[in-house]
Amino acid sequence: MRKLVTAGLIGMCTLAAQGEYVQINMTVFGMDCPPCAYAIRSSMRGIRGVEAVNVDLNTGLVSVKLTTGNNVEMRQFNDAVEKNGFVHQSSDVWVRGTVSGSAQAPFLDVTGTRDRYALAPLASGMDLSRLIGKAVLVEGIVPQSARGKVADVLRYKTVAEAR
Amino acid sequence: MKFLSFWICAIALTAHAADHGPLFSYATPVNAEGELSFDTGVFGRYGSAGTQFSTGSQVGYGVKPHVTVSAFLPAMFGSGKLPESRIISGSEWTAGTSWRFLDSSKSVGRRLESTASLAVVVPGPQSATGVLGELHRAPGVEGTLSVGVASRSHYLWLGGGYTRFAEVSNDRRPDTISWSATYGYRPSKLRRGLNEWDYRGFAELTGEHSGNVVKSGAIVPESSSTTLWLGPSILAIFKEFAIEGGVQGPLFRDVSESVYGRERIRFAINLSYLKYSSHRDSH
Numbered sequence: 001m002r003k004l005v006t007a008g009l010i011g012m013c014t015l016a017a018q019g020e021y022v023q024i025n026m027t028v029f030g031m032d033c034p035p036c037a038y039a040i041r042s043s044m045r046g047i048r049g050v051e052a053v054n055v056d057l058n059t060g061l062v063s064v065k066l067t068t069g070n071n072v073e074m075r076q077f078n079d080a081v082e083k084n085g086f087v088h089q090s091s092d093v094w095v096r097g098t099v100s101g102s103a104q105a106p107f108l109d110v111t112g113t114r115d116r117y118a119l120a121p122l123a124s125g126m127d128l129s130r131l132i133g134k135a136v137l138v139e140g141i142v143p144q145s146a147r148g149k150v151a152d153v154l155r156y157k158t159v160a161e162a163r
Numbered sequence: 164m165k166f167l168s169f170w171i172c173a174i175a176l177t178a179h180a181a182d183h184g185p186l187f188s189y190a191t192p193v194n195a196e197g198e199l200s201f202d203t204g205v206f207g208r209y210g211s212a213g214t215q216f217s218t219g220s221q222v223g224y225g226v227k228p229h230v231t232v233s234a235f236l237p238a239m240f241g242s243g244k245l246p247e248s249r250i251i252s253g254s255e256w257t258a259g260t261s262w263r264f265l266d267s268s269k270s271v272g273r274r275l276e277s278t279a280s281l282a283v284v285v286p287g288p289q290s291a292t293g294v295l296g297e298l299h300r301a302p303g304v305e306g307t308l309s310v311g312v313a314s315r316s317h318y319l320w321l322g323g324g325y326t327r328f329a330e331v332s333n334d335r336r337p338d339t340i341s342w343s344a345t346y347g348y349r350p351s352k353l354r355r356g357l358n359e360w361d362y363r364g365f366a367e368l369t370g371e372h373s374g375n376v377v378k379s380g381a382i383v384p385e386s387s388s389t390t391l392w393l394g395p396s397i398l399a400i401f402k403e404f405a406i407e408g409g410v411q412g413p414l415f416r417d418v419s420e421s422v423y424g425r426e427r428i429r430f431a432i433n434l435s436y437l438k439y440s441s442h443r444d445s446h
Binding site for chain 1: 183193195196197198228229263266268269270271272273274313314315318354355356357359361363400401402403405437439440
């Protein structure tokens with residue numbers, strides 16, 4: 001199922017080379033009741049570029065689907081959680097951007113935003129040297145960050161060139 | 164129309180019965196940043212010396228993720244001779260701030276938190292009834308502290324409060340110490356999504372001790388009281404709306420019947436509307 005989702009998202013991102021978040025699945029701690037979930041959903045929906053938000057109270061998972069061409073930054077999602085008094089954990093992300101840096105120290109620039117991540121493999125590493133300077137779709141995990149901060153590392157599962 | 168007017172003019176119960184906590188007891192929830200909450204309801208005290216109804220409305224606003232300011236505007240009906248109570252507000256207007264100074268979320272759906280609040284209590288346009296109605300009234304200060312655990316299945320809150328009124332014209336309302344313990348449970352079949360009705364039940368234990376009434380510089384004999392109450396309440400929430408009802412009966416009463424009569428039952432219904440912040444921003 002996950003492979004299908006990834007394949008679909010890769011397909012979507014071949015339309016353009018602009019960087020943007022495609023989907024974010026964020027785990028949130030502390031939501032015990034529907035008003036908690038409703039507050040999170042309202043806050044997330046208020047972010048320009050968010051297409052749909054689903055909150056599962058029993059797993060704490062907040063799934064956010066974003067519109068094509070958005071320029072939302074990760075900080076905005078963290079803020080939405082923090083302002084409601086909850087704690088954000090790691091997030092599964094599907095994000096388009098451009099690989100920069102070097103083969104030894106690759107970065108992902110989410111063009112159109114100020115977000116920049118050091119790319120680190122979640123399990124076995126990939127040779128990213130051939131992708132430097134190219135537009136890619138990355139599926140990975142943005143680790144938990146302290147309140148008011150955004151992690152500067154993206155632990156990738158897959159990196160695919162966006163044509 | 165009369166029904167609508169009643170609810171609009173009404174103001175709720177107690178400062179504690181806000182949006183999604185217990186009805187009679189102290190609890191820790193506060194508003195999210197930018198969230199507005201409106202509570203309105205009716206609270207009753209029935210006793211051998213008459214019945215007292217309080218209605219009122221409370222407005223709360225989250226100025227920070229853990230700081231909420233609120234105002235409570237009550238109205239009172241009936242002429243019951245009942246002892247001072249801060250668990251069930253009478254005719255005093257209240258405005259204050261709640262600060263959730265501890266908020267620990269270590270797992271999905273679970274929070275450990277503590278909230279303190281400080282409020283100013285001001286006499287409203289209506290007088291109290293009974294012994295308290297014979298006094299010159301002055302403002303007071305109320306402080307509360309509550310701790311608790313909230314989860315998808317269980318809730319537990321403990322809380323206490325202290326209210327002290329100023330003296331005016333040699334009269335003074337009694338200092339009041341209040342405390343509460345609440346256990347809540349949401350059955351597994353009712354742990355549903357945010358687009359469905361959410362229900363949970365509470366068992367609420369509340370207690371109060373009010374000191375002596377001072378009138379014309381002298382203590383009114385047998386005007387001190389101590390009571391302990393227990394009863395169930397049920398909270399139902401659908402999206403921005405909540406309705407809660409409950410009843411309590413006495414477990415213990417150390418009250419002079421000649422001064423206050425014999426209070427037999429307390430009950431309340433509360434309606435809430437929550438206006439969430441949409442968190443509009445781009446960069």
